[in-house]
Amino acid sequence: MQRFSLLALSLAAAMSTTPALAATTPGAEALIAPRSAAQQAADRTALQAVIESSTALYDTLAGELYVQRNNPSRGFIYLMDAARRTQDGRLYARAVEIALQGRAPDAALTAIRSWQTALPNDPNADTYQLQVLLMLDRVSETADPLRQALAHASGDKRQTLIHNIPSYYLNVKDQQQALGIVREPLQPYVEQRDTAFVAALAMARMQMLARDFSPSLQMLERSQQATPPEVALGALLHNRELPGLVAMDLMRASRQEQPDVARRAELLARKIATAPQATQEIQLAYAKTLIEIRRHDEALKQLDLVLRRHPDYAMAWMLQGGLQLQEKQWAAAEKSLQQYFRVRKAEDPMPGPREDGNIALSILQANLTVSSDMQANIMMAEIADHQNDPAAAARWLERIQPESARHAAMVQRAETLNSLGKYDLALQQIRALPADNDEQRQVRSLAEAQLLDRAGRHAEALRALDAEIARSPENAELLYARGMTQERLGNYAATEQDMRKVMALRPDSPNAFNALGYTLADRNERLPEAKELIRKALDLSPDSGAIQDSMGWVEYRLGNLPEARRWLEKAFVAEPQAEVAAHLAEVLWTIGDREAAGKVFEEGLVLDKDDTVLKETMQRLGYTPRPAATPTRP
Secondary structure (H helix, E strand, C coil): CCCCCHHHHHHHHHHHHHHHHHHHCCCHHHHCCCCCHHHHHHHHHHHHHHHHHHHHHHHHHHHHHHHHCCCHHHHHHHHHHHHHHHCCHHHHHHHHHHHHHCCCHHHHHHHHHHHHHHCCCCHHHHHHHHHHHHHCCCHHHCHHHHHHHHHHCCHHHHHHHHHHHHHHCCCCCCHHHHHHHHHHHHHHHHHCCCCHHHHHHHHHHHHHHCCCHHHHHHHHHHHHHCCCCCCCCCCCCCHHHHHHHHHHHHHHHHCCCCHHHHHHHHHHHHHHHCCCCCCHHHHHHHHHHHHHCCCHHHHHHHHHHHHHHCCCCHHHHHHHHHHHHHCCCHHHHHHHHHHHHHHHHHCCCCCCCCCCCCHHHHHHHHHHHHHHHHHHHHHHHHHHHHCCCHHHHHHHHHCCCCHHHHHHHHHHHHHHHHHCCCHHHHHHHHHCCCCCCHHHHHHHHHHHHHHHHHCCCHHHHHHHHHHHHHHCCCCHHHHHHHHHHHHHCCCHHHHHHHHHHHHHHCCCCCHHHHHHHHHHHHCCCCHHHHHHHHHHHHHHCCCCHHHHHHHHHHHHHCCCHHHHHHHHHHHHHHCCCHHHHHHHHHHHHHHCCHHHHHHHHHHHHHHCCCCHHHHHHHHHHCCCCCCCCCCCCC
8 A cells, every 4th residue: 555645745736736826827927937848857856756755754754653652563564665765775774673673584584685676785784684594593594695795895894894793693503504604705805915804803703613723723813913904893902902802712712622722822812911002901801811710810910910000990900809809818809999999089980972982882881880889899898797897888888879789789798798607697688678669579589588598598598489479479580599499408399390380481591491401410310301401491591601511411411421521611611610610520530530520629629619519529439639738938
């Protein structure tokens, strides 16, 4: 059905009535000069353009109104008509977005094909097609759109597109398949001088995701030797430092499977991070990497280097204080955090707009500032609690704004008090949280139950959750928490009942699938079903270290030792926790590599020497921890 605006209809009527008007108006022939047939045709063409433009405007506005009224399918029709009338790529792009919003991917692809027909050299159409196909998990169909997008883009747009390729393919399940698709279209740009830097860097990232670590390092070194483009590719770093950032990712990813590659990647990362012209951001990124791989002494040395070069770098002071706190260096941590607050006081309370006009990055930096202020106050409260000064701890938390962030900090402080054995004070903190509405009451109940569980008071936790679930029987978070508490009490049938209900309420959430699958695997029951549940969780969250640990554990129970080792090594890199260390060490011990198992046990003890699973596993296997080193007297 055709739709016309009132303006368009009025203009059309004007076209048909103008001759009559000229003929019937007294003296009209003296006012209107004679016009040639060509001039009259040009007038009609110009007027038709006005009509088309006004109709497109109407279609655009009507389409957006339908979207606002939760009718994206009607909105899509109007936007597509507007796009066809104007041949404007932005309207085609909006139509694609509306189709996806309405969960109509086929309509989105139809819109993209119309876009490509109308504007065959627009690289944005090819990029949209690439992203939609990846969203639909039609990875094998993405080679041509990628090739076309690269061919149609030029200059800075091509540089940016190449840089974004690994991000587009990040969530593909089979990263080897993704690498195979990307390699051929991308390789020519690795060879071209003007794109060698960004293309080699993108290829290195794709190879790392596919766990081809040695080729990734070689491509990374190739990128580092090329000339970076002028267009800014990273948010905070100079382009020349991006290979160093990827090298740090490679350090973490390869250190278990290929430690030699990890060492060579670290040499590259350290070279870039410690160069005289290195930015404070790349220097701090290297310190964070050392913390993540649990080399805390070296991380403290790197932070000292950063702060000697940049004494007014607030984030570095906060990170140093946090690491010192983790190492129980209470006085040093307090000194670092006090310096953080002094530096922050000298800064603007909130970073303003960036000089380059990047609004998104300005918002990100502002959010990071708020987050770091909150964390610094929480850490100072923890120090005050350690000094048995709860009043001072409360004052530090009162500084946190907004109120919702302060409430989150109160929960975090309660967990700290609980870890210090101050259970009553921790419960007092939780019960001081507001409960003025359903959401606040549920948050408080969940926090209280979690606290009681961690204190081993599972029956009390269950009573608190039962009372809240009676008010909100369809709340997935409460049901999940109760299912976990039931598991700790040994009520496995009740655990399964709650987890099955959570799966029905939240089929797109991996937590219940993983929890039930791990519970079955840990009890060595219904192992094929357990593996299928964990596989479902992995499909929903493939990068979760906790779920990778579950998969490794069920493979171990099934007797698939090589697969168990592979998954548990991935999990230990992704989430280095004492319980994961216990699982990995047991698999290594069973394989017969007791030296490697011992090293992992020791790493687990560094992470949490009191972890019950770690201690039980060492005792059951007969592993004796190495004696702690004692300083020798001079």
